[in-house]
Amino acid sequence: VQLVESGGGLVQPGKSLKLSCSASGFTFSSYGMHWIRQAPGKGLDWVAYISSSSGTVYADAVKGRFTISRDNAKNTLYLQLNSLKSEDTAIYYCARRGGMGGDFDYWGQGVMVTVSS
């Protein structure tokens, strides 16, 4: 199992960014996927989930601003980040839903998003 994030960078407040997570080594279409973030020097903060059938759930802090999606043909997970705020500055990890549910069994290496003017 391998998860590789990309698309991070420095962006101004109010702007947008789209993160990607390329998956390999498993049947991507069969698994739910999560985004989790970690602000610099802080703990883990769950962001969003998309099921194998593309049902979605969001943390209140990002609801209405972030959109999680997936392209099973490309084995890729996405996170569209709009109306970015300084408090969105973090490393963003994609993670696979564990087989038993309720956990994250494989994580990517993370991608840094910095929101600053």
Add this chain to the structure above:
Amino acid sequence: DVVMTQTPVSLSVSLGGQVSISCRSSQSLVHNNGNTYLSWYLQKPGQSPQLLIYKVSNRFSGISDRFSGSGSGTDFTLKISRVEPDDLGVYYCGQGTQYPFTFGSGTKLEIK
């Protein structure tokens, strides 16, 4: 939201020693389906987190039996025996019983 409280914030242990980390949730983590979705993760320095334990006491693939999880309801414990240098890092508990999924604030393990 379910608040996860981890203690201690940090601890130092000698190689070969044993440590326990406590995690308490503000609500019962027993799901309607009868499962308890409490997991433990280790984030080694400069790395992404890795799953150690799922559903309270089940070791993930490839995880040493030096790691053990226990507990029920709202009180959970991670025990690490025969501590090795590679065990250093920050340990997080996490609940996946109800959205939003939440994590404890972490316990930093240092080797004396």
